[in-house]
Amino acid sequence: MTLQDLLSKLQEIQARLVLNLPKRLRPYFDALDLSARGLLVLGPRGVGKTTLALSRSKGMLYIPADNPLVAPFKLWDICEAAFGAGYDGVIVDEVHYAREWAVHLKALYDAFPGKRIWATDSSSASLESGVSDLSRRFVQIRVPLLSFREFIALKHDRLFPVIDPFNPDIPSVQGVINAINPLAAFGEYLRQGLRPFFLEGHYAERLKNVLDKMVFSDVPFWTPQISENHLRLMQAIVGHLAMSPIPVISVESLTREWGVGKVKLYDLIEVMMRICLIRVIERKGAASKLHLRGAKLFFYDPSTYYVLNGNTANVREAFVACSLEEAGRSVFAADDERICDFVVDGVTLEVGGKSKLGKAADFVVRDGLDVPLPGVIPMWLLGMMY
Template identity: 45%
Template sequence: MRDILNRVLENCELTFERLRLSLPDKKRPFYEKLNIDNTRGALVYGQRGVGKTTFLLDKIRNKNFLYFSADNPLISSLPLYDFVQEIFKKGYEGIVIDEIHHSNSWSLNVKALFDDYPDKYIWISDSSNLMLKKSVADLSRRFVQYRIPMLSFREYVYLVTGRLTEKIDIFNFQKSFLSDISELNILKLFNDYLNFGIRPIFFEGEYCSRLKNLIEKSLYSDIPFYVKSIQDSHLRLMNAIIGHLLISPVPTINVSGMCSEWGIGKEKLYDILYVMEHSELINIVRKKNKHNYSKGSKIFLSDPSCYHCFRGDIGNVREAFFVLSMKELYELYASDDEKECDYIVNNKKFEIGGRNKKRKNAEYIVSDDLDIPLGNRLPLWMAGFQY
């Protein structure tokens, strides 16, 4: 067994060296806020394709750490504890284990390694906080959690143009920030970002094909790991919900109609929506003080570029982006009265629409065809400059 462990370990060393040499020159600015260096036990999570692996590889490129992915067939067949023990025996100060859920009894093994090797660093990553909810009881006292969100528009502009601007507080900004982007075709960049720039996989080309593969992996590979009782019919229903949200001009679902069509009860449908939300496949915007999905809630695909890549109804893209950006920083609710406004953010009323959108009783109107702020009218792209 030890000979096998050593052969696999050498393979991991070779793979890690290749990955280290292929790291991109430009990194997501968001990485700078993740103070992981002195954290002995770290759990990094976020949707597939947001840059978790790049972040971790960059952090350990000059450390005496070893990286490997638990979905590697050579590794998934080995006892995790024994394999990591062999790595530590070789003198490594820490490990990074990607796609940790592929390892059998991973939480028990990681907990034991953390306790048995108090001088070693153990960093793990995965794609969903559903995994955390299942196993965090064993790890919460030991492991610090770090979430990596979707790429912000501010980050996209930096990665594409090299221009890194200050973050904007959308509730209290100085117009002087406009001088930082004055030479940029900001609306063209924003359109490109919404269509094929929400995840940094755009560097690799074939964005839409890659995105479709990531969505399928999340749906059909990841979720069955996290929710063992899930049935094939439930996965097909999730796919149907995604399809419905893609083409529906109204960002919601008919609960009674869907229950009737699929032969399930409301509670089961709510459970499925919960799984999809916590897998970050969808964003549900509820009314204030409504904790479950309820009438009047809005549902969007969490990645706005899905509407373009899957040839959906692009009418919901601007709201999907607004929700994605604002939800990252603030409490966000659907309005109780749509005659008043669309959303309540930080106790302020927001209305989303084009240049000629009427104000209603909103304090802010957010327009997708506006390049600079004008009075209480804000360009939609500004929501993406907040992180």
């Protein structure tokens, strides 16, 4: 296949994908500044990075780097041919699949000053493997998991204003309650609504496919000297998080049971974090390296507990950590759980059901509550921050 043949194939692929874009796009997209000539769009698998790129692809050629048709060609050669064919820019999707992608992006950015060069990637590990050389040229944009506010917009075609759960605008809260049943919608969102592909149906099967690709494709890509035993160990960690009523793991027992050293175990867990499979909430003041003592481990996406038919006891805390971190807040595990569960930007939070007491926390976050009370935040309100 020649470069011209490849361009023709890519044009066909892009045309089909654009024709099949969803009618309603994530409201989060409208808040993004896409004016930079060089963009690196990051985020977990399945959050809509490709949809975002294709919806803004006018005058640009879409290049799926994970497509086997693309693999035989150098990224430079494809992009140079696209520019020669009159394209204003290129979008390289899943850029880490391209050989020496960071070198090529930097060279293309410098050699074609009038062209736009965008790339997407589903792993924050790319930041450490190549982005350091691109930081002065490429603006990084992160696409988070779907918020409850966005789920409502896509599901019910009602876009409500952003609400600060710590200081809620009461008329805005009342507007949501009057328009929909927030508790029923929130329950559906937690079970099958944190990624926009819920609109296509078969959410559980789609998310399981995402999880499998993370473990069997993404992890080996970023972890040197991976073995079958390491993959089974990561599956064991996933199984433990799914079924355990307490969101912690024992480093000592895992190293003994699986015959791996602590250094390798920590390396595997860190990669699982970077590919957005798990979320580790450490205590404030922990060492700069990953520190699991006193930390809480959750699935990155709270709906994973339901999809894997796991123990849903940790869904509440998993969602609180998820919603706050995805909104850009700093979240830490409490040093003393007799006081609270989390510390968020200096504010202490306790998490529980409708009758949960706040211990000594500044706020208690209650599931099953529809309206805010003094010192009490309805859990669904945390999903309205973006």
